[in-house]
Amino acid sequence: MQIEQETALGAYAPLMLEHVPAGIALFDAHELRLLAANSRYQDLLEPQWQHGHALGHRLIEFLPRAAYTEIAALFQKVLETGVSSRLEGYASPARLNGTRYWDYSLEPIAEQGQVRYVLLTVTEIIMQLQAQKIAKQAKTALAQAQQELELEQQRHEHEETILLSVRSIVEPQAFAQALLRAIDTCFSPHLLALYSTRSEQEKLSLLAFHTPESWLQATPVLPALLVGTSGGSLLQAMQQRSPLIRRTSQERETGQKESRERDTLLALPEIACVVYLPLWRAQGAQCEGVLVAGFATEEELDALVVPTLSACAPHLTEALAETWIHAALADERQRLRTVLDQLPEGVILVEAQSGKVSYANPAAAGLLGYALPHLVGAPLNQSAMMSPYRFPPAHQQSAFRWNFALIHALWGKVIVNEEIVVSRPDGSEIVVLSSAAPIRTSNGLITEAVMVFQDITAKKQLEQQKNEFFVVANHELRTPLTAILGYAELLQLQFPEGADAMQRSAINRIAEECEHLIHLIHELLDVSRLEHARLELKKQYLDLLAPLSQVVITHAQTASMHRLHLTLEELEPVDSLMGWFDLLRIEQVIRNLLSNAMKYSPSGSEIEVGVRPRRDAQGMEQEVVIWVKDQGMGINALDMPHIFECFYRAA
Structure with missing residues (x-):
């Protein structure tokens, strides 16, 4: 049974070798002559040696010269040591597909203690190499992505640190100092400064700076104020509206020698590169300033520093602008407070x-x-x-x-x-x-x-004294005036015998002047009552039109230098104007107005006294409007607010 199985396996052995995905060949150990090979191995040979033509020939005959030396050395090593050997990743040029990669495995076969044959196995590893290449590329890409992710996370952390440092600050200098401290914490630059444009685009003022104290004292390189073209790189950064980076290496390469073209900060041995970041508001309406950062090395400058500061720039610009607004409000508030305090x-x-x-x-x-x-x-x-x-x-x-x-x-x-x-x-x-x-x-x-x-305590006391004076004056003046007026009226009733016209006129004049003085005393008391809202109106139901017309007629007779007439609107001369009026006070006001009109109007001019009733929906009179209109110079607009003040005299 075992013999039958071995016979069957021996019959199928060639078929099995043809399906192996590797080239297999058996060589004679003495001359390296090809004794047997499957089709996979023969397909690896040059065309003229395929299809069994290489069988019986030596390795040197059918193997290309370029590959023979290395492969023959591998055979020689196996024959000398009697130990199997491998050659991995051997590259050989292919006719159509470029370079191809192989793994060579040599196994010595010994008989009676000597190596008689060498079994060669050749496996193409192009797929494995491609898979390894793809895996390597993926690993590289993953590492780059991981590095970029870590860098992005670092940028976000720095942005958060910088922006949070100035979030609640409303004073410009404090804002600038906090900002520079935060940037120093993140990137440790050798020099930091923040310039502000204020309201003038060609003027830069230093808000704050941060740098090693000993170095700055030895080399003062930050001017407090820059005007016009003296700003150099600062103004250039403002004009191009994007970060400007100056590097020592670049200046050496370009060979810029003129001082106006060189960056003054790069002339310092401690500085290798300087970043100028302009702070432009949205839509380029206003540049709020320029951030300056000098570094001793260029490490992480392009990958971390500039992207982080550029991302922060819009937020810092708006925050800086708000600090100036708050500062202006604070100044205005302090100014107002100073005024109020005084x-x-x-x-x-x-x-x-x-x-x-x-x-x-x-x-x-x-x-x-x-x-x-x-x-x-x-x-x-x-x-x-x-x-x-x-x-x-x-x-x-x-x-x-x-x-x-x-x-x-x-x-x-x-x-x-x-x-x-x-x-x-x-x-x-x-x-x-x-x-x-x-x-x-x-x-x-x-x-x-x-x-x-x-x-107004002093004013109230003065008013009290004035009122007391009016009371005293009323009593002290009216008493003798009443006596004088009484005697004058007695003389008028019975003039002395032999009194001529002049004497009679003098007696009448004494009586008239006494009445005038008593009238003035009454007016002074009226003024006092008006100031204290104690003037009482004695209203009676009567016709206002008739007495008013009589007042106008009386003044017209005495006003020979003016033309005085009465104007009635919505009334006829025969009409009556009934109502509750204090006739005495109305006549007093009209006389005063007419007196002023005649006093300040040009000679021969016209003076008008007008009357117009105001009626309700049923036609009943509710009010009466009375006016006196003259052709005088009028009242200055500046005096109008004061016309109802006591004793105020317009210019």
Whole structure:
């Protein structure tokens, strides 16, 4: 049975060798003559040696000369040592497909202690090499991707460090210093500086710098101000609107010798390259400045430093611009605060949300009798008991009466020229004239309230003295005038015998002047009553048109230098104008207006007194409009706001 199996295997052995995916050949050990070979091996030979033509021939005869030396040496090694040997990755040129790669395996076959045959196995390894090449390329690509990923992660970390360092800073110099510290932490440059353009494009001012202190003291290379073309690389970077990189190696290669073309920072032995990063706002509307970074080496400059700073540039530009806006607002706020601090009037601001005094100027603290630190920050609604000052119970309500004006303002009410009596901690009282109003945002939200007030105590005291004077004058002057007028009227009733016309005229003139003086005294008292809103109107139901016409006629008779006439609108001369009027006061006002019109109008000009009723929907008179129109010079526009002030005289 075993013999039959061996016979069968021997019969199929040639067929099995033909299907092996490798070339197999048996050589004679003495002359390296090819004794047997499968088709796979014969296909590797030159065409003329294929299809069994190489059988029986020596290796040197059919193997190309270029390959024979190396392959023969391998055979010789196996024959000498009697040990199998391999040649891996042997490259040989192919006729059609270029270079092909093989693995050679030589196995010695010994008989009776001597090597009689050599079995050669040749395996093509082009697919394995291609797979190895692809794997190597993939590994290289993966390594590059991993390196790029790590680099990108590093860039993001640096961007986050830089941007977070300036996130909440609103002062330009502090912004610049924090930015340079963050960049130094990330990249350790040898020199850092930030220049700002402010509002002038051709002017650069140094905001901050960062560099080794000892080196900077020895070599001061950063000017505080650059104007015009003195900026060199800084201005060039601004003009090209992209990062400008200066390298020592490049300047040596280009051979630039002129000082105006060379970068002054590269002339320093510590600096190998300098990066100038212009900070342009969106759409190129404004350059906010230039960031300067000098490095001792160019390591990671193009891969890490420049991409990171370029990515941060738009955010840094907007942040820097905002710091200048905040700085301008702070300057304006300080300017306004200085002005308010110097005002002689008191000014108080109260926050709507907290109800606390957010600002008070020294004048306000002085008028209210507080120390300024006790007033600022105090709640508006605090009671007298919460105050650091101890007010008597009778004074507690009046001591904080000024709070009410601000409370009304916080509710949206505007208060103008309101007099308030304020009791101060020392027990004294003052009268202040106050105005208060809400402060709103653009959408109408009330955020604060402001009150402005001034001490009018001296004015009120003066008014009191004036009123007392009017009372005394009324009493002291009217008493003798009444007596003089009485005697003059007695003389008018019975003139002395023998009195001539001149004497009679003098007596009449005395009576007239006394009446005039009494009238002036009454007007002075009226002024006092008007100032204190105590002037009473005595209204009667009567016809206004008739007495008004009589006043005009009377003045027309005496005004020989002017043409005086009455104009009626929506009325006829025979009509009546019934209503409740204080005829005495109306006549007083009309006489004063006519007196002024005749006094300030050109001679021969026309003066018009007009009357027009205002009626309701049913045709009933509700009001009467009376005017006096002349052709005088008029009132200057600057004097118009003051025409109702007492004793004010227009220019």
